[in-house]
Amino acid sequence: MIPLGLILPLADDASAQAPRLTEAEASDWARMTSDQGVLAFLSDLQTITPKMLVEEIGTTGLGRPILAVFLGDPVTATPDTPLSSDKPTVLITGSIHGDEPVGREAGLQVIRELTVGAHQAILGSGNVIVVPQMNPDGAEANMRENAAGYDLNRDWVTAETPEVAAVLERLVTRFWPDVFLDVHNGGAPPYHLTYQTSLEPAADPDLVAFARGPVFEAVRSRLSAAGMEMFWYSGPVRDEASSTWFWRTTEPWPRKQHSYGGLRDMMALLYEVPEEHPFEIGVAAAFEGMIGLLELVAARPDDVRGVVGEARRRTLEEPLDSVYLELVSEAYSEPEQFYVIAPGDNGGPVQPRLVQGVNQTRYVPARS
Numbered sequence: 001m002i003p004l005g006l007i008l009p010l011a012d013d014a015s016a017q018a019p020r021l022t023e024a025e026a027s028d029w030a031r032m033t034s035d036q037g038v039l040a041f042l043s044d045l046q047t048i049t050p051k052m053l054v055e056e057i058g059t060t061g062l063g064r065p066i067l068a069v070f071l072g073d074p075v076t077a078t079p080d081t082p083l084s085s086d087k088p089t090v091l092i093t094g095s096i097h098g099d100e101p102v103g104r105e106a107g108l109q110v111i112r113e114l115t116v117g118a119h120q121a122i123l124g125s126g127n128v129i130v131v132p133q134m135n136p137d138g139a140e141a142n143m144r145e146n147a148a149g150y151d152l153n154r155d156w157v158t159a160e161t162p163e164v165a166a167v168l169e170r171l172v173t174r175f176w177p178d179v180f181l182d183v184h185n186g187g188a189p190p191y192h193l194t195y196q197t198s199l200e201p202a203a204d205p206d207l208v209a210f211a212r213g214p215v216f217e218a219v220r221s222r223l224s225a226a227g228m229e230m231f232w233y234s235g236p237v238r239d240e241a242s243s244t245w246f247w248r249t250t251e252p253w254p255r256k257q258h259s260y261g262g263l264r265d266m267m268a269l270l271y272e273v274p275e276e277h278p279f280e281i282g283v284a285a286a287f288e289g290m291i292g293l294l295e296l297v298a299a300r301p302d303d304v305r306g307v308v309g310e311a312r313r314r315t316l317e318e319p320l321d322s323v324y325l326e327l328v329s330e331a332y333s334e335p336e337q338f339y340v341i342a343p344g345d346n347g348g349p350v351q352p353r354l355v356q357g358v359n360q361t362r363y364v365p366a367r368s
Contacts, residue, residue: 020045020116022108024101029280032101033108035064035136041108042069042132049115051123053077057131058166061147064136066166071114071130073123079174088297088304089127091177091266092290093167096152096184096257098138098145102273103183106286107132110294119291125298129171134163153182154253156260172264178308179297180266182257183286187272188235190339190352192228192285195219196270198262199252199363201324204311210303211267215296222292228285229339232361233272236340245357247338252327252363265311267304269293324365331360 023037033041042054055077058066070077072087092110094103107130113119114128122128133139137147145151146161155164171177187194197211223230237246252259261268271289273282297304336359339352 020048020112022105024105024279024283029278029283032139032279033105035133035140038067038104038108038133038136039065042067042111045112045115051075051115051120052111055170057170058162060135060137060162062137064140066134066136066163067131068167068171069111069130069132071111071123071128073120075123079176085127086301086305087126088178088301088308089129089175090179090181090294090297091129091131091171091175092181092183093131093134093257094183095132095139096134096163096182098135098140099142100144100185101139101279102185102282102286103271104133104139105283106183106290109283109287110290113291114294119294122294122298125301126294128294129175129177131167131171134167153257154255156257157255172266177266178304179269179293180257180261181269181271181290181293183271183273183290185273185275185282187233187274188231189274189276189341190229191231191274192277192281193219193223193230193289194233194235194272194274195230195289196233196249196258196272196361198258198268199249199361200254200259200262201252201327201363201365203259203262203268204265204314206307207262207265207267207311210307211269214300214303215267215269215293218296219289219292222288222295223285226284226288228288230289231338232359233270236338236355236357238340238342245338245340245355246331246360247336247357248329249361265308265315267308322365322368324368326365326367327363328366329360330362330364331358332362335359 023033051073053070053075055068056065057068094107135146150161152163155161159165159168220230234250237248254260258268258270273285335356337356340355343350
């Protein structure tokens with residue numbers, strides 16, 4: 001397979017001034033960017049910047065290319081330079097579920113912003129790899145699964161699908177990213193973005209603490225500056241017997257990206273953008289979330305590499321003291337305030353309202 005970045009020429013100065021828009025942007029958000037539109041956008045953008053390389057890392061069951069975009073200053077698609085550069089590496093995957101477009105659309109915007117837009121300085125302190133569309137077959141059919149009917153986000157352990165195998169073999173095991181972000185449509189309104197780090201109790205606790213602390217706050221601050229709200233994934237549940245609100249999360253299965261990434265000593269993050277928002281607002285939320293993360297990594301590269309490096313050292317050098325056999329969800333000790341969509345007092349209209357409840361977004365061993 002030939003990296004596209006090695007065969008596309010640079011454009012002249014006149015054409016370099018023309019704005020590069022995705023199909024979604026060009027249609028004023030009337031349609032989503034197609035698989036061919038992704039390829040055309042990346043091919044066009046690459047002709048005007050030396051800061052990106054596009055490489056086909058695999059093909060889908062129906063023969064569509066799976067593209068990875070390497071971003072850097074300088075950029076390289078071989079692992080020796082990023083690994084020895086002392087810069088942290090961030091891997092971002094979008095649209096692993098084909099009917100969830102925000103990761104693809106925002107990922108394309110981020111590629112443009114880091115290479116020819118207002119956020120090029122980020123590449124001075126970090127390397128970024130973006131797979132804007134991990135499930136091209138599913139996206140073209142507007143369905144969650146790939147063409148063979150597999151949910152790709154349940155395949156990170158066995159890697160039976162060509163899409164997941166490509167990311168693992170060509171990116172994860174070659175570049176060992178410090179941060180691994182996967183972007184979805186999901187979560188609970190009225191929040192614009194819901195956020196989760198690894199739920200795997202065997203993940204390094206310092207990695208999880210950094211993701212739940214400084215990274216969460218940086219991303220939330222970025223969303224807030226754009227007039228958007230962010231909270232944890234996934235959503236509220238009310239226990240009528242005790243009149244208590246709980247904020248619950250998803251399952252901690254290792255075959256999911258966020259748990260698998262934690263087991264591999266990456267700072268694994270999950271973004272879920274609620275589908276109830278208009279298309280362009282959802283894409284904007286995903287974009288702001290990505291930029292917030294990348295700004296944090298660029299501002300604190302030594303801290304990011306340090307916490308990841310220590311996690312990997314402990315895995316190699318320190319013996320396990322226990323193995324868990326069963327997990328149970330557990331609440332954090334301090335109550336939190338969060339928004340819920342529920343009827344108002346005295347049977348009023350359904351609307352967002354702030355409640356105090358229990359943050360139950362972690363799992364702990366019940367039996368070891």
